[in-house]
Amino acid sequence: MKKSLVLFAVLALLVPSFMFASGAKETVVDENAPVTIQYWTHEDPARTQLETELIDEFMKMNPNITVVRSTQASVKQIELVQTAFAANQGPDMFNLPIEDQYAYITNKRVAPVDYKAAGYADKQDLLDKYIPGVLDTVTVDGEVYGLPLELTNWSIYLNKKVFRSAGLNPETDYPKTWEEMADVSEKLVIRDGDILVRRGFDFRYPYYLNFFVPMVQQLGGDLLSADGKKAIIGDDAWIKVLTYFQQWGPSGRNLGSPTYKNARNLFNKDNNDIAMAHTGLYQEGRIEKDNPAFFNSGEWMVVPFPVFEDAVNDVASCYYGHFFMVNVDSPPAVQKAAWKLSGFLLSHGEDYLTRGGNIIQPTKALLASDTLKNMPYSQVFIDDMNRANMTYYGENSAQIQSLIRNAVESVMLGGVSPEKVLATLRASAQEIIDEQ
Amino acid sequence: MVPKKSYSIEKKQARWGFAFVIPSLVFFSVFNFYPILNAFYMSFFNRKALSKAPPKFIGLDNYMRLFNPETASNELSFINSLKSTMVFTLGTFIPLLILSLIIAVFISQLSSNKSKKFLQVAYYCPAILSSVVAATIWMLIFDPRGLGNQWMNILMGTPGTDHRWLVDPVMEQVSTMVIYFWKYIGYFVILFITGLASIPPTIYEASTIDGANKWQNFWRITLPLLKPTVVLVSVMAMLQCLKTFSTQYMLYSNGAPRAPINVITFNIYITGIQQQYLSRASAMSIVLFVLMLSLTLVQFKTTKSENVEY
Numbered sequence: 001m002k003k004s005l006v007l008f009a010v011l012a013l014l015v016p017s018f019m020f021a022s023g024a025k026e027t028v029v030d031e032n033a034p035v036t037i038q039y040w041t042h043e044d045p046a047r048t049q050l051e052t053e054l055i056d057e058f059m060k061m062n063p064n065i066t067v068v069r070s071t072q073a074s075v076k077q078i079e080l081v082q083t084a085f086a087a088n089q090g091p092d093m094f095n096l097p098i099e100d101q102y103a104y105i106t107n108k109r110v111a112p113v114d115y116k117a118a119g120y121a122d123k124q125d126l127l128d129k130y131i132p133g134v135l136d137t138v139t140v141d142g143e144v145y146g147l148p149l150e151l152t153n154w155s156i157y158l159n160k161k162v163f164r165s166a167g168l169n170p171e172t173d174y175p176k177t178w179e180e181m182a183d184v185s186e187k188l189v190i191r192d193g194d195i196l197v198r199r200g201f202d203f204r205y206p207y208y209l210n211f212f213v214p215m216v217q218q219l220g221g222d223l224l225s226a227d228g229k230k231a232i233i234g235d236d237a238w239i240k241v242l243t244y245f246q247q248w249g250p251s252g253r254n255l256g257s258p259t260y261k262n263a264r265n266l267f268n269k270d271n272n273d274i275a276m277a278h279t280g281l282y283q284e285g286r287i288e289k290d291n292p293a294f295f296n297s298g299e300w301m302v303v304p305f306p307v308f309e310d311a312v313n314d315v316a317s318c319y320y321g322h323f324f325m326v327n328v329d330s331p332p333a334v335q336k337a338a339w340k341l342s343g344f345l346l347s348h349g350e351d352y353l354t355r356g357g358n359i360i361q362p363t364k365a366l367l368a369s370d371t372l373k374n375m376p377y378s379q380v381f382i383d384d385m386n387r388a389n390m391t392y393y394g395e396n397s398a399q400i401q402s403l404i405r406n407a408v409e410s411v412m413l414g415g416v417s418p419e420k421v422l423a424t425l426r427a428s429a430q431e432i433i434d435e436q
Numbered sequence: 437m438v439p440k441k442s443y444s445i446e447k448k449q450a451r452w453g454f455a456f457v458i459p460s461l462v463f464f465s466v467f468n469f470y471p472i473l474n475a476f477y478m479s480f481f482n483r484k485a486l487s488k489a490p491p492k493f494i495g496l497d498n499y500m501r502l503f504n505p506e507t508a509s510n511e512l513s514f515i516n517s518l519k520s521t522m523v524f525t526l527g528t529f530i531p532l533l534i535l536s537l538i539i540a541v542f543i544s545q546l547s548s549n550k551s552k553k554f555l556q557v558a559y560y561c562p563a564i565l566s567s568v569v570a571a572t573i574w575m576l577i578f579d580p581r582g583l584g585n586q587w588m589n590i591l592m593g594t595p596g597t598d599h600r601w602l603v604d605p606v607m608e609q610v611s612t613m614v615i616y617f618w619k620y621i622g623y624f625v626i627l628f629i630t631g632l633a634s635i636p637p638t639i640y641e642a643s644t645i646d647g648a649n650k651w652q653n654f655w656r657i658t659l660p661l662l663k664p665t666v667v668l669v670s671v672m673a674m675l676q677c678l679k680t681f682s683t684q685y686m687l688y689s690n691g692a693p694r695a696p697i698n699v700i701t702f703n704i705y706i707t708g709i710q711q712q713y714l715s716r717a718s719a720m721s722i723v724l725f726v727l728m729l730s731l732t733l734v735q736f737k738t739t740k741s742e743n744v745e746y
Contacts, residue, residue, distance in 0.1 A: 075689070079709050086485040086714070103712070107486040193596015195580050205691055250603055258691030259602040260580055399711045406512060409693040413603045424510060 146323030631665030
């Protein structure tokens with residue numbers, strides 16, 4: 001009896017080994033059979049409303065296709081998609097920021113675009129529809145692996161009332177350089193002792209690849225060497241930018257800190273909390289939704305991303321993309337249906353721009369359209385994009401961003417010297433590059 | 437003809453007992469035993485989360501990397517995670533144990549049942565709050581313009597001082613301890629109250645007749661008879677503190693620096709989920725498992741005593 005009980009217990013413990021050792025997904029080859037697309041995307045109420053309508057229309061046009069759209073907060077989405085793919089249970093179609101998404105291409109987790117299913121005659125037809133270079137990001141060995149849902153860059157939103165209350169003229173006194181940004185912020189801040197009651201400007205923590213790296217590039221430095229083998233180029237540039245952040249933080253001029261509420265959300269409220277915030281064209285829709293009176297008041301404007309006084313490169317804040325990608329392990333019929341859905345959704349670029357969260361799909365047609373040109377301050381964003389680079393993307397970009405975050409926080413909050421922080425950053429970043 | 441087997445009543449009962457245990461055994465196997473074995477196995481390979489390539493066997497490299505003394509100067513290293521975990525555990529587990537016992541004794545001695553129930557519920561409430569709600573509450577408190585600075589400045593008469601709850605490395609560690617303490621004290625208070633209720637009141641009556649005061653009752657009766665509960669609570673509190681994650685994650689997500697609060701579980705999350713090094717994270721989790729097992733055994737050994745009988 002005892003032996004049989006022990007044997008039973010051991011077998012029970014081994015049950016999961018058999019369960020988890022089961023084989024791969026079955027392959028469905030019948031293209032006309034009913035298919036279901038699991039589409040995972042990040043939360044955005046305006047886009048959800050639009051895509052729900054578009055997906056309903058798509059399903060009416062394609063009665064054999066069912067689309068299940070699931071949303072998650074953007075940070076959670078990155079982890080969920082990765083965990084699902086690690087367990088070979090990834091969604092059929094998904095989008096992420098390119099710096100997180102690129103690893104899916106290099107690890108052969110996503111399928112090349114099915115041009116015909118997506119509504120293009122061939123690859124050249126697809127390339128011709130988009131602005132030059134935008135698809136290079138997702139092109140590996142001549143194959144295109146994603147279609148751009150959005151291409152976004154950030155400029156500086158400015159509250160004119162706050163400027164005037166500090167005796168500044170927003171039209172002429174807005175900061176053109178980072179040195180001016182600190183000096184103007186000094187005039188705009190209101191403090192209760194050490195505590196900032198009103199900030200002039202604050203950065204877009206923790207997206208350091210998008211704004212910190214361009215600041216380094218303005219001074220001639222870079223994240224990687226041209227061949228991608230050496231990390232942290234141009235020590236002087238890095239030290240200067242790290243010192244700038246040290247001065248910006250609570251131990252320096254005390255102009256801002258990552259521990260305060262994020263600037264872009266406060267900006268919408270127009271509560272005399274913040275004068276300037278760093279965000280994208282999509283913020284216009286959010287201001288209109290959160291505070292229509294402020295949106296319609298004419299009391300806000302958008303100005304370009306500043307440069308350092310001694311900048312050697314005129315570089316604006318990086319732009320980043322979200323791409324629709326399709327799981328290579330999904331059955332062929334599902335892959336085809338997913339590309340068809342992607343193509344259908346992306347054929348409504350003007351809808352996404354006007355009522356889908358003000359996001360820009362980088363087609364030649366949309367960028368030349370009056371709809372975009374007529375949006376307030378859209379030209380500022382277009383001009384900034386023309387002097388910007390795509391954010392650093394690679395298999396290790398999330399790690400690199402995390403290292404830069406730690407470096408900035410160490411100088412800004414931890415009181416560590418920029419030189420020491422740079423040495424640690426270089427060693428850690430180089431280790432990651434070498435491992436890759 | 438094969439003779440029919442006959443089973444004793446005990447054996448029949450044992451079979452039924454085993455049948456009832458099977459569901460929990462299967463549950464344990466699927467959600468605990470298999471992941472532990474799998475993590476142990478995985479820790480000898482170099483698996484990355486998204487890679488489809490078969491992982492390469494690398495022996496003890498992951499473990500050697502974790503304990504490489506050259507990385508000690510890096511504040512995000514595993515060695516520093518061990519330090520952060522120890523600081524957090526000692527700073528939280530000892531006050532949790534002592535204060536939950538004091539509060540439980542205080543509540544048990546209240547004469548009004550209504551007050552007892554109210555206090556029990558009030559202390560237990562934070563334990564059932566979701567992490568998101570807890571995060572919202574504490575971010576309102578720790579925001580530089582928030583209630584934390586306002587209260588401290590009123591109490592200390594230091595208007596306008598920013599106490600840097602999430603900025604200063606020491607204050608950040610203290611903040612995580614305060615949040616954790618707030619969230620879990622009610623749970624341990626309830627455990628102590630249950631333990632206190634099991635002590636027969638006749639023992640206190642006898643000691644009172646013999647002339648013992650409340651202080652003597654506590655040290656000579658309550659504490660010795662409560663020893664099994666103290667051991668249980670101390671082991672549970674210590675293990676909970678070693679496994680702490682959500683508090684650190686919450687602060688980090690709201691802009692606090694990572695290094696001072698980079699406890700082992702948080703390092704596992706960053707390494708395995710954000711950086712995709714599943715095998716390296718598995719090695720970390722095995723080290724944490726061994727650490728928890730060892731400390732629990734030490735605690736059992738040092739507090740071992742005869743069973744308490746009334």
